[in-house]
Amino acid sequence: xLDNLMLLKDSPVLNVQLLLDRLFIxxxxxLAAYGLALVWGVMNVKNLAQGDFVILGGYIAVxxxxxxxxxxxxxxxxxxxMFAYGWIVYRVIVSRVVERDxxxxxxxxxxxxxxxxxxxxxxxxxxxxxxxxxxDTRMFFGGLVTVAEIKMLALALAAVLAGxxxxxxxxxxxxxxxxxxxxxxxxxxxxxxDTERVYAFTFALNSAICGAxxxxxxxxxxxxxxxxxxxxxxxxxxxxxxGLGNLPGVIVAGFGLGFAEQYAGFLLGAEFQQATVVxxxxxxxxxxxxxxxxxRQAVQ
Amino acid sequence: MTPRRASGLLYAGVLAAGIGAPLAFPDYTFxxxxxxxxxLFALTWDIVGGQMGYNSLGNIVFFGAGMYxxxxxxxxxxxxxxxxxxxxxxxxxxxxxPQYLTGLALGLCAAAVAGVLIAIAFGRIVFGLRGPYFxxxxxxxxxAAGELVGTWDWVGGxxxxxxxxxxxxxxxxxxxxxxxxxxxxxxxxAFLRWLYSTRFGLAINAIRxxxxxxxxxxxxxxxxxxxxxxxxxxxxxxxxxxxGNMTGFIEPLEVAFPTVTFGVFMxxxxxxxxxxxxxxxxxxxxxxxxxxxxxxxxxxxxxWITLGALIxxxxxxxxxxxxxxxxxxxxxxxxxxxDEPAAAADEESARASVTVLPRQEAA
Numbered sequence: 001x002l003d004n005l006m007l008l009k010d011s012p013v014l015n016v017q018l019l020l021d022r023l024f025i026x027x028x029x030x031l032a033a034y035g036l037a038l039v040w041g042v043m044n045v046k047n048l049a050q051g052d053f054v055i056l057g058g059y060i061a062v063x064x065x066x067x068x069x070x071x072x073x074x075x076x077x078x079x080x081x082m083f084a085y086g087w088i089v090y091r092v093i094v095s096r097v098v099e100r101d102x103x104x105x106x107x108x109x110x111x112x113x114x115x116x117x118x119x120x121x122x123x124x125x126x127x128x129x130x131x132x133x134x135x136d137t138r139m140f141f142g143g144l145v146t147v148a149e150i151k152m153l154a155l156a157l158a159a160v161l162a163g164x165x166x167x168x169x170x171x172x173x174x175x176x177x178x179x180x181x182x183x184x185x186x187x188x189x190x191x192x193x194d195t196e197r198v199y200a201f202t203f204a205l206n207s208a209i210c211g212a213x214x215x216x217x218x219x220x221x222x223x224x225x226x227x228x229x230x231x232x233x234x235x236x237x238x239x240x241x242x243g244l245g246n247l248p249g250v251i252v253a254g255f256g257l258g259f260a261e262q263y264a265g266f267l268l269g270a271e272f273q274q275a276t277v278v279x280x281x282x283x284x285x286x287x288x289x290x291x292x293x294x295x296r297q298a299v300q
Numbered sequence: 301m302t303p304r305r306a307s308g309l310l311y312a313g314v315l316a317a318g319i320g321a322p323l324a325f326p327d328y329t330f331x332x333x334x335x336x337x338x339x340l341f342a343l344t345w346d347i348v349g350g351q352m353g354y355n356s357l358g359n360i361v362f363f364g365a366g367m368y369x370x371x372x373x374x375x376x377x378x379x380x381x382x383x384x385x386x387x388x389x390x391x392x393x394x395x396x397x398p399q400y401l402t403g404l405a406l407g408l409c410a411a412a413v414a415g416v417l418i419a420i421a422f423g424r425i426v427f428g429l430r431g432p433y434f435x436x437x438x439x440x441x442x443x444a445a446g447e448l449v450g451t452w453d454w455v456g457g458x459x460x461x462x463x464x465x466x467x468x469x470x471x472x473x474x475x476x477x478x479x480x481x482x483x484x485x486x487x488x489x490a491f492l493r494w495l496y497s498t499r500f501g502l503a504i505n506a507i508r509x510x511x512x513x514x515x516x517x518x519x520x521x522x523x524x525x526x527x528x529x530x531x532x533x534x535x536x537x538x539x540x541x542x543x544g545n546m547t548g549f550i551e552p553l554e555v556a557f558p559t560v561t562f563g564v565f566m567x568x569x570x571x572x573x574x575x576x577x578x579x580x581x582x583x584x585x586x587x588x589x590x591x592x593x594x595x596x597x598x599x600x601x602x603x604w605i606t607l608g609a610l611i612x613x614x615x616x617x618x619x620x621x622x623x624x625x626x627x628x629x630x631x632x633x634x635x636x637x638x639d640e641p642a643a644a645a646d647e648e649s650a651r652a653s654v655t656v657l658p659r660q661e662a663a
Binding site: 093097102104106107108111117229233240269272275282286 | 355357425428432435436437439440441443444447448560564601602604605608609610612615616
């Protein structure tokens with residue numbers, strides 16, 4: 001561990017490589033986390049199948065790539081397919097747990113996560129897959145830092161997607177309805193908003209965002225049927241750290257988590273990468289508690 | 301037949317089945333011991349999850365910790381642990397029978413103590429969290445525990461540890477472990493039956509129903525929560541110790557901290573049988589175990605999909621569980637006495653409110 005630390009100190013360029021590697025992946029984390037925060041904030045459902053939606057989106061890119069097309073074109077396909085999928089999931093499962101207590105939605109989506117992970121395992125096999133968009137790799141600092149062009153493209157696409165979603169939430173009628181429902185569902189209903197439709201749309205939108213994030217992840221990283229739970233935990237870490245309805249916070253936390261994971265993996269060994277994600281979740285929850293304990297006045 | 305005699309017969313029947321089953325079906329001893337393990341999972345989860353209303357997804361931490369502590373004690377008593385684990389099972393230590401048995405007994409005791417200590421430490425982290433944060437927080441702790449143990453080379457890391465080999469006949473070994481599993485399950489059941497009838501049982505029920513009110517009534521809720529958690533940890537750690545010896549080999553992710561298998565099964569079994577009831581976990585675990593074995597045998601490849609679907613259907617449509625449903629249907633048989641005058645008064649007021657309603661509408 002100390003050796004690696006010295007290595008980083010001696011060659012600062014390596015830091016640039018590490019940071020860049022995760023910059024691109026952190027952007028996709030932020031996308032998925034934004035979707036989670038959206039559903040959480042609007043309908044108070046914690047979607048534990050979030051990561052599996054991401055992975056499913058990734059497999060759409062793999063399928064498109066296998067069919068002989070460039071997986072970049074899978075992006076619109078994944079958005080449409082995952083939107084429809086999200087709508088169906090809402091109708092079949094989530095609509096029945098929206099009004100119930102929070103553990104119910106957590107457990108129901110956990111069941112969904114198991115079904116999805118295993119379904120993908122049966123459909124695509126348990127191999128680690130990646131979709132190759134066939135772009136070049138660029139060198140910087142005389143070949144010390146390499147960045148695949150697809151990563152830069154993915155970052156740009158993620159930014160564009162985030163921009164579209166934000167503009168949609170601000171400007172469109174549906175976006176306004178979603179925000180109104182998030183503030184007060186009953187008042188929104190009184191004002192004539194079909195909250196049931198808003199919920200369905202929100203969940204489908206989340207699913208589409210996850211699908212898009214998945215397409216990007218499959219091109220710049222790897223996917224595997226059982227990677228979903230880690231992506232879900234990542235989203236939870238980011239949202240818990242950033243707070244609900246805090247888009248800049250989600251973006252910062254997304255990148256921060258990406259960097260933390262990367263450095264932990266490099267300094268302590270690859271086996272610590274997963275442990276870092278879940279460890280951070282616990283740490284953030286503890287930290288929030290310590291923060292709140294200062295304000296709490298309990299009768300002892 | 302009086303209810304007392306009926307329940308006496310029921311207990312006698314279960315006891316006879318528990319003792320007779322492995323003798324009648326010696327080939328299935330491992331399966332039957334697994335059934336008691338499942339019942340132990342469900343019973344220990346229900347203490348905090350059902351009776352106290354704190355839905356944990358991380359109880360598996362106690363299971364894994366108990367398993368590791370027991371295994372390390374069994375080995376560490378007679379051998380250097382670092383050397384043993386570094387060899388990755390290449391060293392086979394031949395334990396004598398007294399050595400094996402003392403190791404096992406001390407290991408289980410150490411596991412139980414570790415379970416309580418971890419519950420107290422773990423409780424300090426997670427009991428400030430409410431509702432879904434509690435579930436997510438405990439899930440995070442469980443996943444982290446598995447990952448961290450996997451990186452700890454002294455306890456074998458991701459490669460795991462093989463447990464001491466039983467020095468006698470394989471048949472006696474499986475019977476011994478079966479007996480341990482059965483006795484533990486029976487003892488836990490009897491203990492919980494007593495515990496739920498005490499003031500402590502009422503207190504944790506009060507926390508489930510309304511924690512703020514319970515606190516306002518003067519219950520030191522944190523103390524009760526930690527105690528309930530520690531009881532759960534105590535028994536689950538023993539369960540882990542026994543399970544480790546049953547499989548003979550432990551490793552962190554699949555055997556010791558299987559968050560997405562046993563960790564979820566225990567919740568599912570309790571929900572299936574009926575949360576917050578004494579017999580619910582037992583019934584749920586039995587049915588679940590049968591379903592699991594059948595799907596594993598006949599629907600291989602689809603078993604997880606079946607299980608996931610079972611979770612969804614169970615949670616959405618049948619959350620009160622089998623016993624919860626039965627209790628709603630026949631409350632009198634569950635010892636829920638309907639207070640006749642009060643009920644009559646309730647009915648009276650209900651009728652009164654019915655007569656009031658039209659007048660309000662008219663006005």
